Amino acid sequence: MINIDQSKLKVLAIVMGLMTGNAMHASAQTFTFSDPDATVSANMASDDSRGYGFVSLPGGNAQTFSLRAVPGDYRVSVTLGDPKASRTAIWAEDRRLMAGPVDLKAGEARTLTFTVNVRDTALVRQETDPDAPQVRLRGSDGAGYNWDDQLTLTVSGKTPDAINIIPVTARRILLAGDSTVTDQAGGDYASWGQMLPRFLSSDMSVANHARSGETMKSFLTSLRWDKLLSEVRPDDVVLIQFGHNDEKKQWPRTYAAPDGAYPAYLAAFVADVRQRGGLPVLVTPVARRTFKNGRIENSHAGYDDAVRTTSTRLDVPLIDLTRQTTQFYEALGPDLAPLAFADHNREKTHHNAYGAYMIACFVAHDLVSMPDLKVTAAADLPVCSPDQPGDPHAFVIAPADWPQMRAQADQGPEPTPAR
Incomplete structure (x- = not known):
């Protein structure tokens, strides 16, 4: 597990509104992870009522952050930097490589931007469907991050200073x-x-x-x-x-x-x-x-x-x-x-x-x-x-x-x- 210096951890996440069908409700909100006014601690586990948090694999080699998001595309900007030299790779959902690995010198900062697709299993219902149709998952699908109502980001190496997430077309x-x-x-x-x-x-x-x-x-x-x-x-x-x-x-x-x-x-x-x-x-x-x-x-x-x-x-x-x-x-x-x-x-x-x-x-x-x-x-x-x-x-x-x-x-x- 990555050791996180909470005094230097500053993660900015925009958390989308609760999901109702495929519609988005509520305005985007901003949460900070930095001391002394952190609204989210570095080790805060994901919670259904809160809608965001860490879902890292216990004993794993990366930090995984997940937040509730309706299906669609999201522009993600991740700001990296640390007083010490650092190395970071960024993955989304079920281990899609979005950026990196990035090697930074001590004191150097950089912002990486990419777009993540989020989906669920729901399909549009028509008159021939007796029930609401769903994609038929099998195997390890249900245990993964590709078919849920979450946008999931995994960071290998240095935890970011900031993450900004905005819905886009x-x-x-x-x-x-x-x-x-x-x-x-x-x-x-x-x-x-x-x-x-x-x-x-x-x-x-x-x-x-x-x-x-x-x-x-x-x-x-x-x-x-x-x-x-x-x-x-x-x-x-x-x-x-x-x-x-x-x-x-x-x-x-x-x-x-x-x-x-x-x-x-x-x-x-x-x-x-x-x-x-x-x-x-x-x-x-x-x-x-x-x-x-x-x-x-x-x-x-x-x-x-x-x-x-x-x-x-x-x-x-x-x-x-x-x-x-x-x-x-x-x-x-x-x-x-x-x-x-x-x-x-x-x-x-x-x-x-x-x-x-x-x-x-x-x-x-x-x-x-x-x-x-x-x-x-x-x-x-x-x-x-x-x-x-x-x-x-x-x-x-x-x-x-x-x-x-x-x-x-x-x-x-x-x-x-x-x-």
């Missing part, structure tokens, strides 16, 4: 996908979707709806696609990456052949997004670490081509992560490539922070290079290339920067999709 990038895209909150698992906010302009909101074990069919039947579409506004960007689980014939209820249902579902998803004025982007599935004689064998054969063909046929922008991640692993080689993967480098499908960070950097560069999307990069977007990857031994995110969000990692084999 932001342009959104929405993600639909599986475990290689989702916000991974347990252990050393990470996915490119949760790293993406760090690489994009602070005025853009990344809403990651991806979930482990999802196929396009289960994304529909669990009502996750309905929820995502309900948040799409004209000119919002929707990234669609499936294939890892759609290709599993051992899951017959959700299997989709690459020359049949799979491209048909892709086309339907594209049509849904365009119907709402959104801008769809198709993404080929990230490659698995399947080396043979120093080269990656394509475990998604047929599925990556189906995405490329659908992209061409429907004139949809394409991000070819099958190709880029194949280049990435081969550039590292069989000896170093495991250092991009989770479960202490034993995984061959799921990434760790380094692998996810690099892939998110590839995605960001592709997005900003597509003029029709008009996506703006972060001012400090790093240079990254699949064929010239950064040294995993010199990765910018150190173990101390990587917060533990769960008491026990829920990271076994991918769960069966929702029925």
Whole structure:
């Protein structure tokens, strides 16, 4: 647990009104954490009646602050500074990297700004619904911070001097996908979707709806696609990456052949997004670490081509992560490539922070290079290339920067999709 000098802790938080449906009531309020007139102490636990407080994991390596917030987008400004040298990384909801890590010299101060998307499970009811519809959560969803009525910020390292939170109407990038895209909150698992906010302009909101074990069919039947579409506004960007689980014939209820249902579902998803004025982007599935004689064998054969063909046929922008991640692993080689993967480098499908960070950097560069999307990069977007990857031994995110969000990692084999 981080030791907090309460005499220097000054956190400014705007707490939103109580939630009634999707409407916001009451004016924004300001709370200070600084002595001697602190209205919130550094160790004050979150309380339903108060609507804010700390929800840090006992014995964890970070401070997590949560406040009640209705679904929407919030502009967050975090001011850092300390008489001593400090290092801080900032994460939102279920471990989305928003900013940092930032190293400051003694006495140096800096304000970081980013936009956080908050959502709940509620869907608009229509005449065919016997009950109020909700997204069908499963697994560890209910224990996380992505589907509640809270805006949650986690700080690794130096606690901020100030946090300012304001509701805004932001342009959104929405993600639909599986475990290689989702916000991974347990252990050393990470996915490119949760790293993406760090690489994009602070005025853009990344809403990651991806979930482990999802196929396009289960994304529909669990009502996750309905929820995502309900948040799409004209000119919002929707990234669609499936294939890892759609290709599993051992899951017959959700299997989709690459020359049949799979491209048909892709086309339907594209049509849904365009119907709402959104801008769809198709993404080929990230490659698995399947080396043979120093080269990656394509475990998604047929599925990556189906995405490329659908992209061409429907004139949809394409991000070819099958190709880029194949280049990435081969550039590292069989000896170093495991250092991009989770479960202490034993995984061959799921990434760790380094692998996810690099892939998110590839995605960001592709997005900003597509003029029709008009996506703006972060001012400090790093240079990254699949064929010239950064040294995993010199990765910018150190173990101390990587917060533990769960008491026990829920990271076994991918769960069966929702029925």
